[in-house]
Amino acid sequence: MTLLRRLRRRFRALAFRRDVERELADELQLHIELEQEKNERLGMSPDEARRSALVTFGGVERYKEEARDVRGVRFVEVIAQDLRYALRTMRKTPAFTAVVILTLGLGVGATSAIFSIVNAVLLRPLPYDNEASLVRVYSAPPGDRMPKFSVSVPDYLDFKARNRVFADMAMWLNSTMTLSGGGEPERLSAIVSSDNLFSVMGVRPLYGRLFLPGESEHPDGVVLSYGVFARRFGSDSTLIGRRITLNGTAKTVIGVLPPSFRLYTRDIDVVAPVAVSQIPKYNQRPNHLLRVIGRLRPGVTVAEAQRDIRRVAADLATEYARDNEGWKANVFTVRNEIVGDLTRPLMILLTASGLVLLIACINVANLQLTRSAGRGRELAVRRALGAGRGRLVAQMLSESLAYALLGGALGVALGVLGTRALVALAPAGINRLDEVSLDTRVFGFAMVVALFTGLLFGLWPALRSSDPHIGGALRDGGRGSAGTIHAWRVRGALVIAELSLALTILVGAGLVLQSFRKIVDLDLGIGVDNAVALRLTLSGRYQDSTIAPFYARLQRELLAVPGITGVSASDRAPTQANATSTDIRLLERPEANVAGTLMSQVSVVVPDYFRTMGMKLLAGRDIAWQEPQNVAVVNEAAATKFWPGSSALGKHVVFGRRSTDSGVVIVGVVSNVRRGDITSPEEPMVYLPVANAASFGRTMMLVVRGSLGTTATVNAAKRVLAGLDPTLPVYDVRTVQEIVDDVVAQPRLNATLLGAFAALALLLAAVGIYGVIAHSVTQRRQEIGVRVALGAQPADVFRLVVRQGAVLAAAGLAIGLVASWLLTPVLRSWLYEIEPSDPLTYAGVAIVLGAIALAATAIPARRATKVDPVLAMRAE
Amino acid sequence: MPVESNDVLQGTLDMLILKALSLQAMHGWGVAQRIQQISSNVLQVNQGSLYPALHRLEDRGWIEAEWGTSENNRKAKFYRLTKDGERQLSTEAASWRRFATAIEAVMSTT
Numbered sequence: 001m002t003l004l005r006r007l008r009r010r011f012r013a014l015a016f017r018r019d020v021e022r023e024l025a026d027e028l029q030l031h032i033e034l035e036q037e038k039n040e041r042l043g044m045s046p047d048e049a050r051r052s053a054l055v056t057f058g059g060v061e062r063y064k065e066e067a068r069d070v071r072g073v074r075f076v077e078v079i080a081q082d083l084r085y086a087l088r089t090m091r092k093t094p095a096f097t098a099v100v101i102l103t104l105g106l107g108v109g110a111t112s113a114i115f116s117i118v119n120a121v122l123l124r125p126l127p128y129d130n131e132a133s134l135v136r137v138y139s140a141p142p143g144d145r146m147p148k149f150s151v152s153v154p155d156y157l158d159f160k161a162r163n164r165v166f167a168d169m170a171m172w173l174n175s176t177m178t179l180s181g182g183g184e185p186e187r188l189s190a191i192v193s194s195d196n197l198f199s200v201m202g203v204r205p206l207y208g209r210l211f212l213p214g215e216s217e218h219p220d221g222v223v224l225s226y227g228v229f230a231r232r233f234g235s236d237s238t239l240i241g242r243r244i245t246l247n248g249t250a251k252t253v254i255g256v257l258p259p260s261f262r263l264y265t266r267d268i269d270v271v272a273p274v275a276v277s278q279i280p281k282y283n284q285r286p287n288h289l290l291r292v293i294g295r296l297r298p299g300v301t302v303a304e305a306q307r308d309i310r311r312v313a314a315d316l317a318t319e320y321a322r323d324n325e326g327w328k329a330n331v332f333t334v335r336n337e338i339v340g341d342l343t344r345p346l347m348i349l350l351t352a353s354g355l356v357l358l359i360a361c362i363n364v365a366n367l368q369l370t371r372s373a374g375r376g377r378e379l380a381v382r383r384a385l386g387a388g389r390g391r392l393v394a395q396m397l398s399e400s401l402a403y404a405l406l407g408g409a410l411g412v413a414l415g416v417l418g419t420r421a422l423v424a425l426a427p428a429g430i431n432r433l434d435e436v437s438l439d440t441r442v443f444g445f446a447m448v449v450a451l452f453t454g455l456l457f458g459l460w461p462a463l464r465s466s467d468p469h470i471g472g473a474l475r476d477g478g479r480g481s482a483g484t485i486h487a488w489r490v491r492g493a494l495v496i497a498e499l500s501l502a503l504t505i506l507v508g509a510g511l512v513l514q515s516f517r518k519i520v521d522l523d524l525g526i527g528v529d530n531a532v533a534l535r536l537t538l539s540g541r542y543q544d545s546t547i548a549p550f551y552a553r554l555q556r557e558l559l560a561v562p563g564i565t566g567v568s569a570s571d572r573a574p575t576q577a578n579a580t581s582t583d584i585r586l587l588e589r590p591e592a593n594v595a596g597t598l599m600s601q602v603s604v605v606v607p608d609y610f611r612t613m614g615m616k617l618l619a620g621r622d623i624a625w626q627e628p629q630n631v632a633v634v635n636e637a638a639a640t641k642f643w644p645g646s647s648a649l650g651k652h653v654v655f656g657r658r659s660t661d662s663g664v665v666i667v668g669v670v671s672n673v674r675r676g677d678i679t680s681p682e683e684p685m686v687y688l689p690v691a692n693a694a695s696f697g698r699t700m701m702l703v704v705r706g707s708l709g710t711t712a713t714v715n716a717a718k719r720v721l722a723g724l725d726p727t728l729p730v731y732d733v734r735t736v737q738e739i740v741d742d743v744v745a746q747p748r749l750n751a752t753l754l755g756a757f758a759a760l761a762l763l764l765a766a767v768g769i770y771g772v773i774a775h776s777v778t779q780r781r782q783e784i785g786v787r788v789a790l791g792a793q794p795a796d797v798f799r800l801v802v803r804q805g806a807v808l809a810a811a812g813l814a815i816g817l818v819a820s821w822l823l824t825p826v827l828r829s830w831l832y833e834i835e836p837s838d839p840l841t842y843a844g845v846a847i848v849l850g851a852i853a854l855a856a857t858a859i860p861a862r863r864a865t866k867v868d869p870v871l872a873m874r875a876e
Numbered sequence: 877m878p879v880e881s882n883d884v885l886q887g888t889l890d891m892l893i894l895k896a897l898s899l900q901a902m903h904g905w906g907v908a909q910r911i912q913q914i915s916s917n918v919l920q921v922n923q924g925s926l927y928p929a930l931h932r933l934e935d936r937g938w939i940e941a942e943w944g945t946s947e948n949n950r951k952a953k954f955y956r957l958t959k960d961g962e963r964q965l966s967t968e969a970a971s972w973r974r975f976a977t978a979i980e981a982v983m984s985t986t
Contacts, residue, residue, distance in 0.1 A: 005937060023943075027904060027953045028927060030946065034905040035923070058924035066928035 082398035107360025108411025113418030129202025142326025188269035208255030221254035285323035499812025502765035507820035509758030516751035527614025564706035566612035587652035620668030638684030770856035785872025794865035805857025901956035
C-alpha cells in the first residue's frame with residue numbers, strides 16, 4: 001500500500017511537474033498571506049506586515065528546494081533540468097557547439113569505422129566450432145624460406161598416424177569443376193577433400209548431410225556451397241538427392257553448406273570427397289599436393305602441436321632421407337592463417353584513428369576549458385545564489401555529456417558511412433571484409449568512447465570552475481587571478497600535445513603517401529592500355545595434344561576481327577606471382593647446381609605473348625607455334641642470375657632436381673615484369689610455350705588488345721570463343737588496368753586512410769590552436785588596450801599575439817618530430833624506397849603544420865590589432 | 877546555515893506537527909500557529925522549514941493532504957493525521973517521554 005502510494009506520488013511529481021510546482025507555490029503563498037494578515041491584525045502597516053511575514057518564513061526558494069527533495073525524484077528532475085539548460089546553452093553558442101560536436105563526431109566516427117573493420121576481420125569469431133583448436137599443418141622445405149609448403153600424401157598419412165596431439169586430421173586439394181546442363185556452363189571453384197574434413201572443422205550442413213566416414217572410397221555425392229545453391233539452383237531444397245553434371249560426370253547433391261562456411265581465403269562452390277589412392281602420384285613423397293587441417297586434442301597448445309609434428313617430420317627426414325632430408329613441419333592456428341597479414345596494418349590504422357580521437361578529445365577539453373574560464377562570473381553568481389558545488393559539477397558534467405552524446409551520435413553516423421566507404425575502398429581478397437557491418441559491439445565501443453570522452457573533458461573544467469573563491473571571480477570575472485594563469489598553462493600544454501600528435505600522424509601519412517606515389521609511378525614492364533583479360537578453362541574433353549591447336553585457332557580467328565591488334569594467353573594474370581618456384585639445373589654450369597639453390601618461376605604462354613603484353617624482347621626471338629625442339633624464353637632477371645657475364649641464348653635449363661632429360665633451350669630474353677606486390681623486382685622466370693606444357697594450359701588468362709574499346713573487345717572475344725566451343729566457361733573478365741589497380745589497392749587504401757586521418761588531425765590541431773589564441777586575445781583585451789593607448793602600433797600588437805602562438809607551435813613541433821622519429825619505424829613494411837626517418841618529409845610536414853598553426857594564430861592576432869583602447873578599457 | 881537557538885530541535889519538529897494535527901486537520905500556517913500557541917510562544921517554529929517537513933510526513937504516509945477552502949474562501953492544502961500517523965505519534969511521544977525523563981534525571985542529580 002505504502003509503496004504503491006509513494007510510487008504514485010513520485011510518478012505524479014515527474015509527470016505533472018508543473019502542477020506539483022504550482023501547488024507548492026500556492027501553498028507557500030497562502031502561508032505568507034495569512035501571516036501577513038495576522039501581522040496586520042497586530043497593528044503593523046501592510047508593508048511592514050509583509051516584510052515581517054517573509055522574514056519569519058525564511059528563504060522561500062530554499063524551502064521549496066527542500067520540499068522538492070522530499071519527492072524523491074530529485075535526481076531525475078535535476079538531470080532533465082541540466083540537460084534542458086545544456087541544450088539552451090548550446091543554442092546560444094552555435095559556433096562553439098558545432099565545433100565541439102564536429103570534433104567529437106569526426107574523432108568517434110573515424111575510430112568506430114576503423115574499429116568495425118578490425119572487429120569484422122580480427123576480433124569476430126570464425127564460423128568454426130572451437131576455432132582455437134583448429135590448426136593448419138604444413139611441410140617446410142629445407143632452408144626455412146617457405147614455412148607453409150603443401151604436404152605430400154605419404155607425409156600426411158604418417159603425420160596422421162604418428163602424432164600424439166591431434167584428435168583428427170583432414171586434407172584437401174584445390175580444384176575447379178565445370179558445371180553444365182541447364183544454362184550457361186559455369187566454372188566452379190572446388191575442393192576435393194578427405195571425407196572427415198567437415199567433421200574436423202565442425203561444420204554442420206544447412207540442408208541434407210555432409211560426408212560419411214568411408215564415403216571417399218565410392219565418391220558419388222558432392223556438397224554445394226550456399227552461394228551456388230542460391231545462385232544456380234534458386235535455393236530449391238529439393239535439390240538434395242538430385243543429380244547434377246560436373247566435369248561431364250553426373251554427381252548426386254547430398255548436402256548444402258551454411259552461408260557462413262568459408263575455407264580461408266577461398267570461396268568454395270563445391271566439395272567432393274576423394275580417397276588418397278585416387279590422388280595422382282599419391283605414393284611419392286616429393287609430390288607436395290595436400291592442404292592439411294587438424295583438430296587438436298583438448299588441452300593441447302599450438303606450441304605443443306608444433307613440437308610433436310616436428311618430431312614426426314624429423315623421424316621422416318631420417319627414414320626417407322632421399323626425399324625428406326632437411327624437411328620440417330609447421331603448425332599455425334586457422335585464425336593466424338586468415339587474419340595474419342592484416343593484424344599489423346589494422347593495428348597501425350587503429351593507432352592512427354586512436355590518435356585522431358585523442359586529438360579530438362584534447363581539442364574538446366581545451367574548448368570546454370576555455371569557455372568555462374569565460375563563464376567564471378556566471379558560475380560565481382550561481383554559487384552565490386545558493387547552487388551547491390556538487391550541483392554545479394553535475395551541471396557542467398551534464399553539459400559535457402550532452403556534447404558527448406550528440407558528438408557520439410554524429411560519430412556513429414559518420415562511422416556507418418565511413419565503414420561503407422572503407423569496404424568500398426578496400427582491395428579484394430581481404431578476408432571476411434564482406435562481413436563488415438556496424439554491429440552492436442562496434443556501436444557500443446563508439447558510445448563508450450564518446451561517453452568517456454565526455455566525462456574526461458567535462459569533469460576537470462567542472463571541478464576547476466567550481467573553485468570556491470566566489471568573491472574573487474565575482475570581482476574580476478575570473479581574469480588575471482592565479483587560477484587563470486594556471487588554466488592558461490594547461491591549455492598551452494594541451495595545444496602542444498595536440499600539435500605534436502598531429503605532426504606524428506602527418507609524418508606517418510606523408511611517408512606512406514610518398515611510398516604510394518612511388519609505387520604507382522613504377523614501370524610495371526607491361527603495357528596496360530586497351531587490353532582486356534579473361535579467364536577460360538578447357539574441360540576434360542580436350543586432350544593435351546589438342547590444347548595448343550585450340551589456342552592457335554583462337555588467336556587466328558580473334559586477330560581476324562578488325563580492330564584487334566594482339567591476342568595471346570598465359571597461365572597467370574599479368575602481374576600475378578606464383579607462390580612456388582621450381583628447382584632447376586643449368587646444363588652449361590654444372591658447378592652452380594647445388595641442390596635447392598637454383599629456383600625459378602615458370603609460366604606457360606601462347607606465342608606473341610610478349611608483344612601483346614607490351615614487354616620488350618631484349619635478345620633472341622619470341623616462341624613460335626612450330627618449334628624444332630623444346631624451347632623457352634627467360635626474363636632478364638634469370639639471364640643475369642643464371643648466366644652472369646654471358647648470353648643466355650642457346651643455354652639449357654633442366655627442371656627438377658633429378659630429371660635426366662636435356663631440358664629446354666633458351667631462344668630469347670625479355671624484360672622483367674613487376675609481379676606480386678610489385679614493389680620488389682621480378683624473380684627469375686622461364687616462359688614455356690603452351691605446345692610443350694599443354695597440361696598447364698587448361699586454365700589460361702586470355703589477353704586481347706585492340707582499339708575497339710573494352711566492351712566491344714570482350715564481346716568479340718566471347719563471340720569467337722562461343723564459336724569455337726559453346727560449353728567453354730569464360731569468367732573473370734577485367735581490363736589489364738583493373739588488374740594492375742588491384743595490385744596497388746592495398747597501398748592505395750593505406751595511403752588514403754592515413755591521408756584522411758592526417759587531414760583530420762591537421763584540421764583539429766588548427767582549430768585547437770585557434771581556439772586558445774582567440775580566447776587569450778579576448779582575455780587580454782584590456783591589456784592590449786592599455787598597450788595601444790601607450791603607443792603600441794598594430795604591428796606590435798600583432799607580433800605580441802602571434803609570438804604567443806609561435807611558442808606553442810614550436811614546442812609542439814619539436815616534441816612531435818621526436819615522437820615521429822620514435823614511432824614511424826612501425827610503418828616500415830608500408831614504406832617503399834623511403835626511410836622512416838626521411839628528413840625531407842619531416843621538414844615538409846613541420847613547415848606545413850607550423851604554417852597552418854601560425855595562420856590559425858593570425859586570425860585572432862588581426863582581431864587584436866583592431867582593439868579600440870577606449871572601448872577595451874571602459875568595458876569593465 | 878547557522879542553527880538559531882530558538883529553532884525547534886531537529887527531529888522533534890515532525891512530532892510536534894503530528895501532535896498539532898492530531899487535534900484537527902489544518903493547513904501549514906495553522907500548524908505553525910498551533911505549535912507556537914500550545915508552547916506559549918516558547919517554541920519558535922522556523923515557518924519555512926515546516927513545509928519540507930509536511931511534505932516528508934506526507935510522503936511517509938503519516939499525514940495526508942487535501943485541497944479545501946480556508947478563511948476568506950482561499951484555496952488551502954489541509955493536512956490530516958492518518959492511522960499510521962497516529963501510531964507514529966504515540967511511538968514518538970513515548971520515546972520522547974523516556975528521553976525527557978532521562979534528561980531530567982541527569983540534570984536533577986547534583
